[in-house]
Amino acid sequence: MASRQRGGEQLPQLPEEVVQLTLPEDQKVGITTVTVGLSTVLTCTIHGALRPPIIWKRNGVILNFLDLEDINDFGEDDSLYITKVTTIHMGNYTCHAYGYEELYQTHILQVNVPPVIRVYPETQAQEPGVSASLKCHAEGIPNPRITWLKNGIDIMPKLSKQLTLLANGSELHISSVRYEDTGAYTCIAKNEVGVDEDISSLFIEDSARKTRLSVGNMFYVFSDDGITVIQPNECEIRRHIKPNERIFTSYEEICPEVEGEATQSCLWASAINVRDKYIYVTQPRQNRILIIDIQTQKVMQSMDVDPLPTKLHYDKSHDQVWVLSWGDMQKSHPTLQVISEASAGENQHIIRAPFEEVDDFFIPPTNLIINHIRFGFIFNKSKSAVQKIDLETVTHIKTISFKNYSCVPQTMAYTHLGGYFFVQCKRNTSVTAFPQLIIDSVTDSVIGPNSDVSGTPYISPDGCFLVSADEDSGRIKVQAITIQGEIKLIYDLQTNVHISDLTFQPSFTEGNQYYIYATSHLQTDVLFVELSTGKMNVLKNLKDPIISKDWPWSSYNRIMKDSGLFGQYLITPAKDSLFVINGRQNTLRCEISGIRRGNTVVWVGEV
Template sequence: DEVCPKADGDPVQRCVWATAVNVKDKFIYVTQPTLDRVLLVDVQSQKVVQAVSTDPVPVKLHYDKSHDQVWVLSWGNMEKNSPTLQVITQASGSISHHTIHTQPVGKQFDRVDDFFIPATTLIISHIRFGFILHKDEPVLQKIDLETMSYVKTISLKDYNCIPQSLAYTHLGGYFFICCKPDTTGAVLPQLIVDSVTDSVIGYNGDVTGTPYISPDGHYLVSIDDAKGLMRIQSITMRGEIQDAFDIHTNLHISDVAFQPSFTEAHQYNVYCSSSAQTDVLFVELSSGKVKMVKSLKEPVKAGEWPWNSKNRLIKDSGLFGQYLMTPSKESLFILDGRLNKLNCEITEVERGNTVIWVGEA
């Protein structure tokens, strides 16, 4: 009852979740956007140990391993009128947790549209800076993750770019930025920002769409859903960005997960779930070889998933994991990445689009 209290006058007890993160295989943090809180689930006992109050409608979490902090983006209301950013420190500690606000810009908290903190990998174990994206502003606000304070504003005004999403590779130290379509609806190519000098290098050729970087930093996968195009670029050890090769797909890609190749050393494969169809696309990044994993049932309808654009997630099971999971409207599918096929289906998981892998302690 405490986990999902019944709303007054509602005959049905509903559980509404948005996103979840794994904190050191000790806790699962998960947002309940309609209850304005984050629940902490103890992995070992599988019990809720704390409910942390947040600003209204918390929708996005990120665990910053470097500083043991969970970042929380809240919308303020369903219209996203007063979004804020809060941080829960000592996230893996067995203490009473609470949120603190990040430093406001110009005494205004409510301009945050999104945030980006690069993921830690085997190669990058410490992340010092992140970025905050402000509503309708052609800037990246650089933030020091240790002090949670703004350190610099990187202007994208000369390129007329309001940033929408980012990806980072340590090879060359580049940030790839997907810009929002302009007022005419025209889509701009991605921008490349140098992380050392914080300056804009220029456009990433004619590559458009949402950028994703493989965990080894060697592959940039860009998804342009409007064009039905997936573009793959490799990045050399010296940070040289190679020409893109294209894969055309009408799959309407919802989410992307990377997995090390089980046949070739130092290579990666990518799996893409669809926001509208029942198949998962598999691409071998070194060769461009494509395969479909079929018949994984319908995803949750986009209109029934207001919390982000990923109405069908796909999650890899960690750097050395063999499996991936992707939910449908009524089931959860486990895929075998070694064999490129369905491993099993767990039925009667309705709209289970908040998923997280947990390692055994």
């Protein structure tokens, strides 16, 4: 056999004589467990005289000749070295001698992660006799065990009717607080590789309710009639900023009158929360972004951007806001701009990203375990590829082609477990939907379709579940991503809900579990699914959604907005009103009428 060349490296001629290779039966599959941040070595135990070089693969892709920053040294004994292991490295690695693929060894790499926790609230004051809850969300691999201390002493012996633990310890509930319940409550999360802890303080005092009104724990809803700030617990409108109110710095009207229109109204497309300090919101008609100061609940300033800004994304890792503008309604001059130092609130700098014909972009979200994102992706008009970009320098790194699959990407989702990107392809004229494609971020290779799963991909906040909603058929497929980086179908739901939007709500009864809430493009019902069991429920008659032609900015003509890691309320707009849902009880909390086209919503946590 002639020698083969790949990536500038020459593989040797295979020897003419017969090579006898051996691999002990009990070594065909091995599990290696390593803690995140450490390095590891996978050694191939295929032996034999004249053994050809060892070839390593991950998901069918040869690693030996790829220029990877974290898998870069095959050593003299042909071992695979992974420096600074992260959760993306988990999964299967195989090795075989060059030319002898039928004899191979599989290494399953498991990655353990020490716990990371958040408590809520950090501090609270309550009057005697009311109930109080202290919450603790922990993530880690394996799942951490939660314990609580009060002023340094274990509370387990004190559990009673009055003091209970819910959701595997994630919530400490005190049903009727007394003065002696005042204290520092420490949540401790522990697994076999580490421990994390944080304190939630409770003060019991008379007239505690008269403390300052918080400006946090609110939904900001952007509608035709301006900006409405809603406190969901009481279903109360806390502030209404009308279209004719003025921008603090320029004194211009928030939504200037348009000639020929009888009423002064607003048009919004996209809004984002920047570190619970500011909200950025696009006004496509004015070719600008408004910046709202959350503390004062005022519109502070406006920023001119390229024509027709329709999508914003806040990149927390680099404190940057990405702005996609269409140029016109035909999207004929799309541009990307990046606003740096977004949380500074003033003197922001706008740079133009050097990418042309941008149809959309995707930047993976952060979570408790993954708090820094380095790369994003850009979809180009009608191209069977995505461009990988460096978020810090806003430059193109490489193009990942889908030509072999005739796929023009429409949306993406990402899990840090195994480092998989799931790509939904645009439908062509044929009836059948394309299956999603999977990109392995370790090798930046397309490793094939996600079996026969099609539809819009959504990843749970912890990265453990992939929910794929096929808008046309109404089918929802739920896959688990295991801590060995495997993707397994748990169930396939047939619904008649043609999903517009979907979000995840942490469970109030089980730790590390989620529910999903989904809205429909056309119908008035909201779907509710318990992820661990597939049990479905429907909230009925939440009025008609905004019709698609009144919402040209995205396919999400009826959004579903959750209230973060510790919130229990969700909000979804109908054509002329808003519905607040109590996720803890899976019931409708209230309807707030007179809010037209309120399909741009931002949640602001405790500030």
